[in-house]
Amino acid sequence: MFFPLWFLAASSALSVVEAGPVGKKSNIRERINGFYALDEVDLLQEDKLKNFDAYLAANPAKSGCTLENAARRLEWGDLTVSQREEYIAAVLCLQSKPPISPRDKYPGALSRYDDFVANHMTFAMQLHSTPHLLPAHRLFIHQYEKALREECGYTGYQPYWNWARYADDPVNSAIFNGNMSSMGGQGLPIEYDGVPSMGFEPPYDMIPPGGGGGCVTEGPFKKMNVSLGPIGTVLPDVPPNPQADGFGSNPRCLRRDVNKYSAAVTKANYTYALITENDDPDKFERVMLGTPENNDWGVHMGGHYTIGGDPGGDFFASPGDPMFWFHHGMIDRIWWIWQMQDPENRMHVVPGSPPADDIVDLAWVAPPTLLSDLLTNIGGNDGDFCYIYD
Numbered sequence: 090m091f092f093p094l095w096f097l098a099a100s101s102a103l104s105v106v107e108a109g110p111v112g113k114k115s116n117i118r119e120r121i122n123g124f125y126a127l128d129e130v131d132l133l134q135e136d137k138l139k140n141f142d143a144y145l146a147a148n149p150a151k152s153g154c155t156l157e158n159a160a161r162r163l164e165w166g167d168l169t170v171s172q173r174e175e176y177i178a179a180v181l182c183l184q185s186k187p188p189i190s191p192r193d194k195y196p197g198a199l200s201r202y203d204d205f206v207a208n209h210m211t212f213a214m215q216l217h218s219t220p221h222l223l224p225a226h227r228l229f230i231h232q233y234e235k236a237l238r239e240e241c242g243y244t245g246y247q248p249y250w251n252w253a254r255y256a257d258d259p260v261n262s263a264i265f266n267g268n269m270s271s272m273g274g275q276g277l278p279i280e281y282d283g284v285p286s287m288g289f290e291p292p293y294d295m296i297p298p299g300g301g302g303g304c305v306t307e308g309p310f311k312k313m314n315v316s317l318g319p320i321g322t323v324l325p326d327v328p329p330n331p332q333a334d335g336f337g338s339n340p341r342c343l344r345r346d347v348n349k350y351s352a353a354v355t356k357a358n359y360t361y362a363l364i365t366e367n368d369d370p371d372k373f374e375r376v377m378l379g380t381p382e383n384n385d386w387g388v389h390m391g392g393h394y395t396i397g398g399d400p401g402g403d404f405f406a407s408p409g410d411p412m413f414w415f416h417h418g419m420i421d422r423i424w425w426i427w428q429m430q431d432p433e434n435r436m437h438v439v440p441g442s443p444p445a446d447d448i449v450d451l452a453w454v455a456p457p458t459l460l461s462d463l464l465t466n467i468g469g470n471d472g473d474f475c476y477i478y479d
């Protein structure tokens with residue numbers, strides 16, 4: 090099966106900017122980074138936080154979660170090298186623990202890490218449906234973060250990937266440069282045609298190859314076993330899964346095509362326009378997922394194919410690349426900034442207006458949860474959500 094387009098398959102600056110004196114946020118940035126300037130989306134977030142603060146004062150979370158006591162998910166480039174190493178060690182730990190997903194159905198899930206991949210493959214359609222896309226991924230990331238912390242002793246929170254910081258040269262970034270405190274490098278170069286984008290007009294009908302596509306041979310994940318899938322691979326020569334459903338054991342290397350052409354649509358001006366120009370929730374989601382009529386891939390596809398490869402470019406098995414969580418963290422962050430522009434009206438809406446009793450059920454990853462309780466990061470999920478992006 091070939092699913093080059095995420096949404097079709099689901100059917101449906103570097104000048105230094107003075108960070109304002111907005112609470113701890115700017116202090117944290119100044120303390121640990123001093124390297125990356127805030128971009129227009131960062132500044133929008135800072136500005137809208139004031140709005141959100143006032144909203145929370147009038148509508149406090151029952152759980153007692155506040156902006157002050159919320160966990161802070163940091164951008165990868167704002168972590169210290171030792172914080173990055175701690176995170177990486179936790180991911181490797183999860184990849185070394187035995188799985189809990191049903192053994193008979195998922196023989197290819199070789200680790201606790203793979204449990205999450207198998208889950209995404211199983212629930213791909215519901216995870217990506219409107220209205221589930223944003224809230225269900227929020228829950229999915231949260232459970233992953235929890236597993237890193239509770240099962241592998243990680244003391245931080247899930248980092249996110251502000252695509253814009255690295256979009257000009259992702260291969261040489263703190264995320265993908267391949268050193269031992271990066272999330273692994275570019276794949277070895279292979280010959281392939283790139284990723285076809287059905288429904289788009291030339292030259293946007295193809296994401297050109299980014300110079301990789303083969304095995305990742307540098308960094309902490311060079312020995313990683315990708316086992317589940319492929320189901321919807323975008324690369325040649327990925328060995329087929331022994332089971333038709335993709336759940337058989339198929340150990341192979343992690344492959345990537347870290348891709349600046351795809352990254353070009355994730356620069357800050359695209360994300361800023363997405364957040365500020367789409368008041369209607371349905372339109373916000375649609376523009377995020379890509380609009381063929383405008384030949385715009387959308388930041389969601391842009392980020393996925395900046396990673397590309399196997400399983401990163403596979404609609405079903407994409408969480409098998411450890412960068413998945415960073416990308417969907419950024420998507421979650423964008424949703425939150427969109428909400429903060431008008432919290433009175435946006436903290437309780439989601440694209441597609443689901444019925445009040447709509448349930449998100451991720452089986453072994455999380456207990457069944459009311460979708461309407463997943464719409465706020467401050468006190469949602471019965472109080473279990475209490476985090477912000479910094």
Ligand SMILES: *[C@@H]1O[C@H](CO)[C@@H](O)[C@H](O)[C@H]1NC(C)=O
Pocket residue numbers: 170262263266268269270271
């Ligand atoms: C890896 O590269 C990043 C970004 O250039 C750098 O900050 C970090 O110190 C490097 N880590 C190691 C272990 O060399």
Ligand SMILES: *[C@@H]1O[C@H](CO)[C@@H](O)[C@H](O)[C@H]1NC(C)=O
Pocket residue numbers: 312313314340
């Ligand atoms: C990958 O899988 C092979 C075959 O199952 C196994 O021998 C090897 O130890 C695994 N490597 C890692 C890093 O888990």
Ligand SMILES: *[C@@H]1O[C@H](CO)[C@@H](O)[C@H](O)[C@H]1NC(C)=O
Pocket residue numbers: 356358359362
């Ligand atoms: C973002 O900026 C680039 C030029 O740097 C421009 O080509 C592109 O159209 C802009 N995108 C949006 C959505 O404004």
Ligand SMILES: [Cu+2]
Pocket residue numbers: 216217407
């Ligand atoms: Cu997904």
